[in-house]
Amino acid sequence: MNNTVAENLVHSFREQPDKPALVxxxxxxxDVIRFRDLVYGxxxxxxxxxxxxxxxxxxxxxxxQQGRELVEAFFGAILHxxxxxxxxFLTEKLAPExxxxxxxALIGITQPSAxxxxxxxxxxxxxxxxxxxxxxALLISEEIDPVSEFELAELPGLSRKPEDVVLLQHSSGTTxxxxxxxxxxxxxxxQVDSYSRRIHMTDEDVVVxxxxxxxxxxxxxxxxxxxxxRSKLVxxxxxxxxxxxxRLFKSVSDFGGTLSWLPNFAYNFCAQKIRDRDLEGIxxxxxxxxxxxxxxxxxxxxxxxxxxxxxxxxxxEALATCYAMAENVFAVTQGGIEQPVVVDxxxxxxxxxxxxxxxxxxxxxxxxxxxxxxxxxxxxxRILDERGDDLPERHIGEIxxxxxxxxxxxxxxxxxxxxxxxxxxxxxxxLGYRVGDELFVTGRRKEIIIVGGKNIFPxxxxxxxxQIPGVHPxxxxxxxxxxxxxxxxxxxxxAEVDPEHEARRDAISREIRSLINQGSDVAVRYVEMVExxxxxxxxxxxxxxxxxxxxxxxxxxx
Amino acid sequence: MSEIxxxxxxxxxxEILKDPNRVIMPEEALISSGLIDSFSLVDLALFIxxxxxxxxxxxxxxxxxxxxxxQLVDLISRRRDSSS
Numbered sequence: 001m002n003n004t005v006a007e008n009l010v011h012s013f014r015e016q017p018d019k020p021a022l023v024x025x026x027x028x029x030x031d032v033i034r035f036r037d038l039v040y041g042x043x044x045x046x047x048x049x050x051x052x053x054x055x056x057x058x059x060x061x062x063x064x065q066q067g068r069e070l071v072e073a074f075f076g077a078i079l080h081x082x083x084x085x086x087x088x089f090l091t092e093k094l095a096p097e098x099x100x101x102x103x104x105a106l107i108g109i110t111q112p113s114a115x116x117x118x119x120x121x122x123x124x125x126x127x128x129x130x131x132x133x134x135x136x137a138l139l140i141s142e143e144i145d146p147v148s149e150f151e152l153a154e155l156p157g158l159s160r161k162p163e164d165v166v167l168l169q170h171s172s173g174t175t176x177x178x179x180x181x182x183x184x185x186x187x188x189x190x191q192v193d194s195y196s197r198r199i200h201m202t203d204e205d206v207v208v209x210x211x212x213x214x215x216x217x218x219x220x221x222x223x224x225x226x227x228x229x230r231s232k233l234v235x236x237x238x239x240x241x242x243x244x245x246x247r248l249f250k251s252v253s254d255f256g257g258t259l260s261w262l263p264n265f266a267y268n269f270c271a272q273k274i275r276d277r278d279l280e281g282i283x284x285x286x287x288x289x290x291x292x293x294x295x296x297x298x299x300x301x302x303x304x305x306x307x308x309x310x311x312x313x314x315x316x317e318a319l320a321t322c323y324a325m326a327e328n329v330f331a332v333t334q335g336g337i338e339q340p341v342v343v344d345x346x347x348x349x350x351x352x353x354x355x356x357x358x359x360x361x362x363x364x365x366x367x368x369x370x371x372x373x374x375x376x377x378x379x380x381x382r383i384l385d386e387r388g389d390d391l392p393e394r395h396i397g398e399i400x401x402x403x404x405x406x407x408x409x410x411x412x413x414x415x416x417x418x419x420x421x422x423x424x425x426x427x428x429x430x431l432g433y434r435v436g437d438e439l440f441v442t443g444r445r446k447e448i449i450i451v452g453g454k455n456i457f458p459x460x461x462x463x464x465x466x467q468i469p470g471v472h473p474x475x476x477x478x479x480x481x482x483x484x485x486x487x488x489x490x491x492x493x494x495a496e497v498d499p500e501h502e503a504r505r506d507a508i509s510r511e512i513r514s515l516i517n518q519g520s521d522v523a524v525r526y527v528e529m530v531e532x533x534x535x536x537x538x539x540x541x542x543x544x545x546x547x548x549x550x551x552x553x554x555x556x557x558x
Numbered sequence: 559m560s561e562i563x564x565x566x567x568x569x570x571x572x573e574i575l576k577d578p579n580r581v582i583m584p585e586e587a588l589i590s591s592g593l594i595d596s597f598s599l600v601d602l603a604l605f606i607x608x609x610x611x612x613x614x615x616x617x618x619x620x621x622x623x624x625x626x627x628x629q630l631v632d633l634i635s636r637r638r639d640s641s642s
Contacts, residue, residue, distance in 0.1 A: 273600045513575075523597070
């Protein structure tokens with residue numbers, strides 16, 4: 001019986017050292033990492049962390065791209081007993097000073113003892129360090145000496161207890177990085193146990209993933225779960241996939257992939273942007289579940305995907321759904337495994353006006369709601385009204401959770417942890433309704449924007465926009481608008497412009513776009529410049545994002 | 559040359575940036591500046607192939623290969639010359 005993630009990995013190494021733990025794909029070719037390689041590679045990092053004086057229980061931030069170094073540094077931290085946290089790597093478009101600001105925010109709250117990065121990145125990272133901060137070591141991937149011998153039983157990570165924190169997960173942006181979800185060994189193993197049983201996962205399965213490891217879906221479903229289950233994992237970089245989405249299909253075909261997880265936008269993206277010639281000879285018949293997760297699930301996205309790939313062997317019953325969040329390690333509910341995904345046709349007017357999901361007939365004024373499935377075995381779900389009381393079926397309320405995979409807390413943020421719970425139930429901030437045990441997610445109470453599966457905090461974008469001369473804090477708003485064509489939300493910025501800057505309207509709008517594109521993980525789609533006084537504020541003088549979103553949409557005639 | 563450049567500039571402004579009046583300078587950074595986001599790079603590649611009959615491989619969609627309209631037009635012209 002494995003009580004910790006470290007014990008699990010050591011068992012796999014002892015029992016099946018030659019079994020491939022994962023195949024890392026890049027444009028240069030495939031790199032097969034067996035359990036022996038994985039544990040030896042990780043042990044090199046254990047040695048490096050120990051020599052740097054890092055102690056078990058301390059946080060280590062990994063600033064590495066999807067590749068072998070990241071895999072080894074991550075499991076190295078776990079075998080060492082320190083707590084890894086993966087920060088998105090600097091992309092070519094991101095302005096270094098914005099990245100530095102994000103890193104400073106992360107260091108300030110997380111208080112890591114060590115950072116790990118590449119040699120060419122050393123100087124950039126040094127700039128984010130300050131006299132007296134928590135960071136005692138900056139480790140460079142290329143300077144990690146391989147170990148040829150080590151005492152397996154003496155790996156300090158094996159002394160960690162099931163309730164100890166094993167890893168931290170963050171959302172992106174300055175706001176998200178200050179809210180690290182701390183997960184225990186036991187929470188992660190409970191999730192892997194319950195979720196794998198739910199999707200009938202075995203060591204015969206082949207997971208194919210392009211998802212980033214700094215995101216819960218990529219880290220858990222597309223990385224830790226298959227490794228802990230000893231299923232085969234074929235992992236490619238999100239950067240390679242986004243430029244060549246056919247790579248996912250080729251890998252499923254080449255390796256006999258059985259399971260993949262995708263955010264909703266990827267169904268549209270793949271259906272629209274792959275040439276026939278890139279699909280020649282592709283066979284998708286091995287794919288038993290393609291699981292839609294981490295942004296609102298759209299019926300038309302599933303249809304588009306199925307119609308595009310059915311001639312290549314994609315089975316309709318492979319389309320599956322999931323509702324997940326880092327705070328529950330990953331999955332909360334799962335649908336479409338034992339039976340087809342449940343679709344609920346409801347009338348749109350009562351949904352918007354009364355918060356009720358009233359069944360409707362096909363035709364005008366109805367919405368096809370796709371079920372996110374039913375709760376996994378160790379997680380309970382309730383739908384609560386504003387006072388925290390249970391709502392009956394088909395009433396929209398806040399989704400609350402309780403179970404054995406919940407977070408230990410937000411790391412070093414007892415204030416946020418306390419606010420997130422109500423009577424021992426975790427309040428998700430998402431809205432939804434139940435029909436029987438099926439959960440339908442309809443929206444969000446919190447104002448997070450989800451673009452391509454990435455959670456974006458509007459305040460981070462508003463802050464960036466307000467840096468432009470002529471734009472002021474409190475006079476700019478960011479929100480998301482769903483685009484049916486691409487299957488995800490697009491970012492809209494509405495900014496009031498000072499009368500004296502009126503002539504620079506277009507220039508300001510372009511400066512806002514450019515600063516946000518270079519200062520955040522997303523690209524802005526629309527920038528709307530409006531006159532002073534246009535934006536709606538709350539009685540307390542704060543910007544009302546929802547109301548301004550409605551006003552913008554009615555102005556655009558939608 | 560200038561025709562290829564203006565066709566691509568129009569496409570980027572109208573379809574990717576949703577700002578048809580946006581003028582894109584020949585040397586302006588497209589990828590490293592974040593002007594074209596990663597999700598739109600594949601649209602650009604598909605558009606170039608359909609419009610000019612040359613293929614840009616997905617591994618070439620990087621600022622190391624081209625980052626401005628001028629560099630992109632060069633790449634397309636060279637590829638057209640070598641195939642004709």
